[in-house]
Amino acid sequence: MEPDASWLPWDSQLAANWSMEQALVWTHGLPVEYQYPATEISSCCLQTFVPASSTGGHLVDHTAAAADTQLNDPDPIEKEAAAQDQLEVDLQNMVLKIHVDPIHAFEKAASDYKAGVDLMRLKIHRYPATIRALGERYTVPTTVAIGPYHHGRAHLTPAEKVKHVAAYHCIRESGRPVQEMYDAVAHAACGTRGLYDADAVAGVGDGDLLPMMFYDACFLVQYMLTCTRAGPAQMDPALRSFFDANDNDVFRDITQLENQLPWRVVEAVMMFRPVPVAEFVASLRGCLQDRKVDDSGEEPFVLDEGGYGEPPHLLGLLRFYIVGRSHAKLPALPEIEAISFSVSTIELAEIGVALAPSRTTQLIHMGVREKGSLFAELSLAPLSLDDTRASLLVNMAALELRTTPSFHDADDEDSAVCSYLLLLGMIVDREEDVHELRRRRILQGGGGLTNREALEFLASLQGLRLGSRYVRTMEEIESYKSERRTRTKVHAFVYRNLKTIVAAISAIAAVVGIAGTLKSLKVVH
Template identity: 55%
Template sequence: MELPAAEWVPCNFQMDNWTMEPAIWAPGFPVEYHQYASSEIFGSCLQTCDPNPNGGRLVEYAQATWNYPTTVAVAQELDVDMEANMQDNTICAFKETVQEFKVDMDTMRMKIHRYPASLRGFNEYSSVPRMVAMGPYHCARVLQDQLIKHVEKVKYVAAYHCVMESGHSLQEVYDAVVSAAHIARHRYDNNLMAGIGDGDFLPMMFYDACFLVQYMLWCTPAATEMEASLRSFFDFNRKVLRHDLMLLENQLPWLVVEAVMRFRHVELVDFIADWRDYLQDRKVLEEKPVVLDESYEPPHLLGLLRFYIVGRSKTKVQTRANLNSISVSVSAIELAEIGITLTAKETTELINMGISKKGILSAKLSLAPLSLDDERASFLINMAALELCTTSNFQEAGDEDSAVCSYLLLLSMLVHREEDVQELRTKHLLQGGAGLINKDALDFFTSLQSLPLRGLCYVRVMVEIENYKVKRWIRIMVHAFLYKNKKTILTALSVISVLVSILGTLMSLKSKSKI
């Protein structure tokens, strides 16, 4: 079906002709504002502004009247008016910028964010796609990387099957995407989008959204109904696709994806169930089914999966306590000394972490287990990056808003040596034999120490540990003595056992000799 040229852009649309529009200046803005060429961005506020709006009339008036004092007075009055006009235009520009900033902050949770500066220490593996570029942030790689360029053709194949299998016309699906894309455009970085016209952006949203919907279908039982060659592509590249589609800068606004899903339905319960236990190798066979939260509006695919992998906090525990001081970190050795043992919790939800009593002299710190490889490490980092970008104040937000940061901080707090990593394996917090070796896992965990110590769950656990120290200090002293001297105590008990055995033997011989 052919569409009018004004409505449809061919598959081979070019993305190398994007141009950047000139910047505009106001105090603190680019210098071009001084040239009063900014009406395109600042709108009617600057349309009346001219370097010398009354200059022509001022000259004519001076020539027509030779009354010098009157001419000077008029000129001075016009200068004052021009200065006032310039100030009004600048204030108007300020208001425009302030309003734009407010809108950005109000919609922070729905934005497609750039990678936060606090996580720039990680290598490009956790931030740059290797095979498929989604959206505008990495579109330049289409021209630079042959593999990514090849996948652009696969997007056209996915779009074709997506439309054909939907039972609707190409025009219907494309129009729905266009309607959503006009809103979605404002969810990307404004500076970048200034250089991308709708002629490039709208087809990009259409092809990318169709590709993503087909991928989501492949993750569900509906994959059996998918066209064989496209299914084979997803099968062969499952690991790299899982990596690329979970990158923070490689996301599509969810409203664009939903626009396509209105025609090509995806069973989200099945899709989320396929991903929910992705971080663990050990699968729960009788896991509770996914229950969709209708009140949650995801910003994009990464946000959707993070929401259900994190889980919901069942109880709201206060993080404030009557403490004179509190430690912001504690090692696994210190925990062992005071009687807190590490335990893998039987859950896949990362939010389930905390201290609970275990015995008279001990307690346990429980966390969700983790199977760690390169892809899962990248997934965790990008979920943490999303939390850093969307939560301005972790102390005032809910547990769920910083759960991934808290989870990673607790693990990094426990690990300082390769022996500590092995201890996590012994306690089954780290699962499986495949994935990162102890040295690589140590490097990963220690690199996480750059995360801000702001996670509410993390703070709550540290408060629980401090309360445990304060309330059970006598038991802790007893446990610490036993822990530090356990080798000596075991040796002494062994000697006593031998002496008792020898004494028993001698007593037995003595009693026989009397007989």
């Protein structure tokens, strides 16, 4: 077999002098879930509905005989019976079983739909209209394309050479043959075409898709190594220089929803060039904050391999740990006749609910908690808001919108980012409200987005679907008001008239002081 070196970088194909077996091929025309290794494609079994009469159908078996074989029965009655029950046709030794019972058609339709739902979490989704309307700032990579959606854009071409360098170092550091690594990636990529939007990959042949995945996976592996303790010191200086110089841009690009690679493909490279994934995730799960927060409430980090299952891609992996899990069972709330789904900072202050940063960095920990009999806190994870973190939040929210059709029926964690962004947006109506978030240490740091930019960013996301934790928080606020109606009214009166009350108290104190002075003078005389 002639060496197939078409996937090698640049002109090195011309120098290839080693045998390459094509490990896997696509069976065009079959759905992706029915792809097989090329050596195994020798027969198939199809099912379809063929009505034998207007009232029902029968099983008709097409068994290998001869391509032009026909039933030859002189008895018309027996011929009709045979036609109803069995028809033997040789189609190049392929056995076709055609079931004509109508229920099979419905069962297959239901099964196909369920399979599509099960794959929803693993797919590489396109942006929903709500997110796409935000523009290219959060939806188009600026430095590197991962996967086929943005591959070939002119401004991303320089990074393609860096991918070849990353692949070279993955191969060299693995100590394994090039072909062995490439075959492993090709095997892992088998079936992943169906995870992408069909229209987007319709014009991308397998000769382009598989090499693309190989180089992209090597690039991601080398980037992940830069986020570990030992990785940078072991890395080639030129490659490390690229990652250091473009760190924010690369991180923003590889965490965009449409710029993803199936995680199983990345894992195929990591079998040869291992990455301490737990250390990588631990280094990034607090990436929404600049400052070290009080993490006394957080347990030591352990990679939750059993609870999460197979990650869909890098964005999905990071979102899972940035959101976190809420293991505490939330108490049931009393029934409320009416609920408002919006409340301002001023309204919260009037009823004695102060804003406070949560003790952990995980986004799932949000809500109202009582602080004594007169006050409560609305706590949210702290955030250092800049362009890179804003992009990450947008793309994590987009992932939630695409993978969770109904937030109402899903776990709170499945809509936590949308809930978090909606709560922040609910609180801020003016630049002064953003300043209040900074004063309360929910927004950290002086750099990043200005108050005006933060306000515009959060306002642009108010069209997100209501997450379950957002709804729960609004119910908690309403319940707090309802159960402490008298106290909240008194607190609101005091809050609104605080200056007048303080002035009156000062005046009374002054009068009392003057009266006391006069009395003392009178006693002296």
